[in-house]
Amino acid sequence: MKYDFSRRGFLAASTAMAATTALPRMAFAQGTPLALEATTRVLDIGGRAATVMGLHNASGGQGLVLDPGARFRVDLTNRLAEATIIHWHGQVPPNVQDGVPNLPMPLLQPGEARSYDYAPLPGTHWMHSHVPVQEMSLLAAPLIVRSPADVAADRQEVVMFLHDFAFRPAQEVLAEITGGSAPHDADDQDQTKDTGSGMAMNMGGMNMANMGADKMEMDLNDFDFDAYLANDRTLADPEVVAVERKGRILLRIVNAAAATSFWIDTGAVPARLVAVDGHAIAPQSGTRFGLAMAQRLDLELDLPGTGAFPVLALREGARERTGLVLATPGAEISRIAERAEEESGAFDIDLAQEASLRAATTPDALALAPRAADRSHMIMLGGAMDPYRWTINGQIWGEHTPIAARSGERVHLTFHNMSMMGHPIHLHGHVFQVVNVNGRAINGAFRDTIYMPPMAMVTVALDAGEAARWMLHCHHMPHLSSGMMTEFAVTA
Numbered sequence: 001m002k003y004d005f006s007r008r009g010f011l012a013a014s015t016a017m018a019a020t021t022a023l024p025r026m027a028f029a030q031g032t033p034l035a036l037e038a039t040t041r042v043l044d045i046g047g048r049a050a051t052v053m054g055l056h057n058a059s060g061g062q063g064l065v066l067d068p069g070a071r072f073r074v075d076l077t078n079r080l081a082e083a084t085i086i087h088w089h090g091q092v093p094p095n096v097q098d099g100v101p102n103l104p105m106p107l108l109q110p111g112e113a114r115s116y117d118y119a120p121l122p123g124t125h126w127m128h129s130h131v132p133v134q135e136m137s138l139l140a141a142p143l144i145v146r147s148p149a150d151v152a153a154d155r156q157e158v159v160m161f162l163h164d165f166a167f168r169p170a171q172e173v174l175a176e177i178t179g180g181s182a183p184h185d186a187d188d189q190d191q192t193k194d195t196g197s198g199m200a201m202n203m204g205g206m207n208m209a210n211m212g213a214d215k216m217e218m219d220l221n222d223f224d225f226d227a228y229l230a231n232d233r234t235l236a237d238p239e240v241v242a243v244e245r246k247g248r249i250l251l252r253i254v255n256a257a258a259a260t261s262f263w264i265d266t267g268a269v270p271a272r273l274v275a276v277d278g279h280a281i282a283p284q285s286g287t288r289f290g291l292a293m294a295q296r297l298d299l300e301l302d303l304p305g306t307g308a309f310p311v312l313a314l315r316e317g318a319r320e321r322t323g324l325v326l327a328t329p330g331a332e333i334s335r336i337a338e339r340a341e342e343e344s345g346a347f348d349i350d351l352a353q354e355a356s357l358r359a360a361t362t363p364d365a366l367a368l369a370p371r372a373a374d375r376s377h378m379i380m381l382g383g384a385m386d387p388y389r390w391t392i393n394g395q396i397w398g399e400h401t402p403i404a405a406r407s408g409e410r411v412h413l414t415f416h417n418m419s420m421m422g423h424p425i426h427l428h429g430h431v432f433q434v435v436n437v438n439g440r441a442i443n444g445a446f447r448d449t450i451y452m453p454p455m456a457m458v459t460v461a462l463d464a465g466e467a468a469r470w471m472l473h474c475h476h477m478p479h480l481s482s483g484m485m486t487e488f489a490v491t492a
Helices: 007-017 146-151 170-178 188-192 351-354 475-481
Strands: 002-004 032-043 048-056 062-068 072-078 086-089 113-118 123-129 140-145 157-166 226-230 240-242 248-255 261-267 272-275 279-286 288-291 296-302 307-313 321-327 333-334 374-382 389-392 403-406 410-417 421-427 434-438 449-452 458-461 471-473 487-489
Touching: 007 410, 072 458, 123 296, 140 157, 140 434, 146 333, 157 307, 157 321, 170 403, 226 307, 226 321, 261 296, 307 333, 374 403, 410 421, 410 434, 410 449, 449 458, 458 487, 471 475
Parallel strands: 032 072, 062 140, 157 248, 240 321, 374 410, 403 487
Antiparallel strands: 002 333, 032 048, 072 113, 086 123, 123 140, 157 226, 248 296, 261 288, 261 307, 272 279, 272 296, 307 321, 374 389, 410 458, 421 449, 421 471, 434 458, 471 487
């Protein structure tokens, strides 16, 4: 079945996500805080109504867009019926504003408001609850901080925000994945002390294809979700973004999924990968790029002319996919199947993509001054599917030994994944540079989340920041919930 869209139709189709999908230049008065509400919303997913959570801005859209020079001045109000807290992922706020339960601020109670004020880092970032079941309930949204170069560029900005989704309550899904080891009360991160390692696993919705211990194969996709969303929509009714003929697009892609990595496929339109996790890299050309949970990609596309140009996100190791369509006025748009003909492969199993990235060398790009490490840590990632228990240095959160550093020290963190599942590891309050991949030194990308496939080893370098307790954890929500979190403890 095909559709013929007029320009007016395209504009109407784009309205619902206008605040996050097609990004206009937005100016905010420096003295006026932006309003943000944690609340519920209703989506139409496959013809079924689904009540999920969200982060509404003053215009009713999801997330925030800041122009160059604007401070992150936000008044966050909790309109949910339960307590929550929001982490500003990719940002480096004062520790007190970082957004982790009771470290140091308590959860925001229903009806309560809290103010934030700091100088934001430019780039493609996002915001999400640091309560796992709430993030799995879609309590997340884009946080785009535009640079002067973005404003000056002759290009249209578009966001693709990815989720995995289940109609069942997130607490049920999490309990099924973890075999009951996840906390039933996520008000405090310390609730993850009890891993329930003696409990039998309920495999009802889980993908067991690669779980034979004797085969030692990589474990993929803990759970088969009901839908995979791009900007809250499936490919049965994808978002159609109105674009100009032969226009240049900056596509900001955020993987906000709880437990799914994706391959991004730009199809017939070659792309240039120009930034990861909000930080510029030396541009790379291609049509297929991998994206782990919590990571971001900025792709620049030059459209060849008139037409409809799908950009798809394929679930790793599976056939499910989602995406959106870039379409010029009057373009004919064909239906896109929600399942590909063939399964996609595992994401960056040999770290070839990561090893190919190089930090940008432009004057405004991030850089670490050459310097020997003052302190180095080897961080072992471990765990297994049965019992469902994931560890950092053999320990779970609440029984952990902090990873220590002093403020101002150059620190090397070497992650070694000894488990058979991939882990996207996120460090709060810092930006790090990838400097070694599987024994090969590189001048790699700046990131806040590094994907660690099985048996891989990666070293990142950073300068330890504010003296505080900063979370270091896997961004696969069931792994975090079963204990895969520690702290980067910086002292003065």
